[in-house]
Amino acid sequence: MQDISELKNWQYVDGRDAISRCFQFDDFMKAFAFMTQVALKAEKMNHHPEWLNVYNRVEVTLTTHDTNGVSKKDIELAKFMDGLVD
């Protein structure tokens, strides 16, 4: 298990070696702009989130399929997302 103590708004998903955070925005377009920025970073990293968008909310779950658990790539992508909103 990776140390996620520095990721203040993320938590381990029950029953999975994965971490998640729910982001809430003013409206859909701000949520989608966030997702667009993350998508570009994910593609650059070749490391992609599992996420659900409902209107102004984006629920993100991060885990690494290749290693069946949370890896440093997940921590890096989580920090990137936090940097966009916090």
Ligand SMILES: C[C@H](O)[C@H](O)[C@H]1CNC2=NC(N)=NC(=O)C2=N1
């Ligand atoms: C072949 C493999 O699917 C690719 O290297 C990338 C694509 N994006 C990925 N994203 C995530 N979350 N985990 C992976 O292991 C992963 N692998």
